[in-house]
Amino acid sequence: MIKVEGLTKYYGPVRGIEDVSFTVKEGETVGLLGPNAAGKTTTMRILTCLFPPTRGKAEVAGLSVVEKPLQVKKLIGYLPETTPLYLDMTVSSYLGFVAEIKGIRYKNKKEKIKQVMQTCGIENVRERIIGKLSKGYRQRVGLAQALLNNPPVLILDEPTIGLDPKQTFEFRQLIRGMRGKRTIILSTHILPEVSMTCQRVIIINKGKIVAQDTPYNLASQLQKSNRIYLQIEGHVDEVTKGISGIQGIMGIKPGKRIAQNTFEYIVETEKNINLTKEIASFVVNSGWGLLEMRPLSMGLEDVFVNLVTEEKVAEEKEK
Numbered sequence: 001m002i003k004v005e006g007l008t009k010y011y012g013p014v015r016g017i018e019d020v021s022f023t024v025k026e027g028e029t030v031g032l033l034g035p036n037a038a039g040k041t042t043t044m045r046i047l048t049c050l051f052p053p054t055r056g057k058a059e060v061a062g063l064s065v066v067e068k069p070l071q072v073k074k075l076i077g078y079l080p081e082t083t084p085l086y087l088d089m090t091v092s093s094y095l096g097f098v099a100e101i102k103g104i105r106y107k108n109k110k111e112k113i114k115q116v117m118q119t120c121g122i123e124n125v126r127e128r129i130i131g132k133l134s135k136g137y138r139q140r141v142g143l144a145q146a147l148l149n150n151p152p153v154l155i156l157d158e159p160t161i162g163l164d165p166k167q168t169f170e171f172r173q174l175i176r177g178m179r180g181k182r183t184i185i186l187s188t189h190i191l192p193e194v195s196m197t198c199q200r201v202i203i204i205n206k207g208k209i210v211a212q213d214t215p216y217n218l219a220s221q222l223q224k225s226n227r228i229y230l231q232i233e234g235h236v237d238e239v240t241k242g243i244s245g246i247q248g249i250m251g252i253k254p255g256k257r258i259a260q261n262t263f264e265y266i267v268e269t270e271k272n273i274n275l276t277k278e279i280a281s282f283v284v285n286s287g288w289g290l291l292e293m294r295p296l297s298m299g300l301e302d303v304f305v306n307l308v309t310e311e312k313v314a315e316e317k318e319k
Contacts (some may be wrong), residue, residue, distance in 0.1 A: 001026040001155060001183040002047070006056035009042050017207040018044035026152075028185040029175070031194035032252070034204040040187040041081065043204070044157045048183070050164055060153055077146030077182075081158040083138055084145070087131030091122055094130060098145045116144040120174065136167030145301065154178065154237045157187045170241055172196050227296040228276065230265040231258055233289030239265065242286055248273050262291065 002024040008017040017039035024030050032040050045062065046053050048104060050067035053101060060066045060072045061282045086094055092113065120140040130141060139159065146154060154209045156175070159161055160168045175197045178184065186198060194201050204213040234241050236254050244252050248270050254266030269275045276293065283290045 001028075001097055002185070003059045004043075004047075004056070005058075007043065007046060007053050007058055008055045009051075010054045015207050017204075020203050020204070020275065022209065022212055024185060025182045026183055026316045028180045028188065029198050031201045032185055032187040033191070033194050033201050035189055038189075038204045039207040040189075041157055042203060042207075043182055044078075044080075044155055044185070044187050047078055048155055049073055061109075065191065074149065075151055075153050077149070077151035077154045079097065079139075079142050079146045079154075080158055081161065083142035085130050085138060086287055087129070089130055090127050090134075091117075091130060092126045092142065095144060099148055103148045106148060112148055112150070113290060117207060119147060119177075120144040120172075132150045134167070136163050136170065139171055140174070141166070143171075146236065148217045152182055154184045155187075156184065156291075158186075158189070159186065159191060159261035160190065163309070171270060181206065204252070219289060223270050226269045226274070228267040228279065229292070229294050229296050230267060230268065230279070230283075230284055230290070231262065233259075233262040233291060234283075236263050238286075239263070239283075239288060242282065243267060243279060246275065246278055246282060248275050250277075262289070271280035 002022075004023070005021050005302050007020040008018045009195070012045075020043060022030075024218070030110055032043065034040050045051055047058055047065060049072050050063050052066050063072050063075070065072050067193070084105070086097070095113045095116065096109065099112060102218060104112055114123075117126060121135060122140050122144060125137055131137060143156075146156075159175070160171050163171060172193070175184065175186065179197075179199070186193065187269070200212070200214050201212050201218065240252050240254055243249060250268045250270060252268070253266045255266060257263050267279065276295075280290060280293060
């Protein structure tokens with residue numbers, strides 16, 4: 001549905017993005033993840049035809065964003081980081097105005113507005129002034145305007161920024177409810193956003209893509225060792241020394257104290273061997289109490305930090 005090849009954008013001498021390439025399949029939900037000023041918004045604005053790239057190409061449903069911008073815009077619902085709202089209008093009048101702009105026929109307008117209100121959960125505020133609404137409801141109204149023309153592609157730029165935890169949860173549920181029904185690109189610097197809503201992640205840093213895959217596959221590729229979480233009742237120095245002596249153990253790190261003489265531990269082992277039985281037997285035979293034991297997988301945060309740090313180190317070596 002979306003195809004990007006060698007996309008590059010310069011603002012005068014300043015690089016926004018360079019040689020960005022990726023594809024998004026029909027019905028797929030993809031997270032564009034990166035720190036602030038990484039190039040996420042620049043990429044979104046090119047895809048939504050707000051400005052052209054310096055070079056490279058981008059297509060939506062086979063249509064070039066440079067050569068066919070009007071046709072592309074009809075296929076896309078866009079929620080920018082700053083929600084495009086008229087604060088002195090009511091919700092219903094605003095959506096009616098947007099419907100006219102998007103060329104929705106008069107006979108279909110009321111039904112379309114009713115549908116997006118139901119989808120976004122804003123029927124109860126339809127006659128409220130937008131400026132009097134909470135930030136969460138304003139975001140819902142912004143999403144409703146993006147959905148009015150029933151676009152097959154939805155592009156969301158930092159959609160939950162500024163929302164409180166309850167509003168954030170509710171908005172993420174809205175996005176999850178649309179998975180598979182539309183092709184969605186969600187731009188964010190918030191790691192849980194991607195983990196909870198996206199099927200695949202594209203990590204961008206300093207204008208370049210550094211990795212793209214499912215969070216699980218990225219973690220599997222980058223994880224160089226196995227990690228095991230333990231809660232053990234025993235003297236911390238004896239436990240640390242004893243477990244570190246097991247063959248195949250690469251390291252053990254004591255954590256917080258759970259109770260008197262009981263601590264958390266993170267044990268790192270060689271990647272291709274399973275030492276859980278050996279560790280459990282050693283703990284029991286040593287007379288300590290094994291209260292909890294479970295494997296720890298690398299999370300998206302670990303993946304992100306690992307990739308961004310590796311890129312920084314590589315850049316410093318080149319200098």
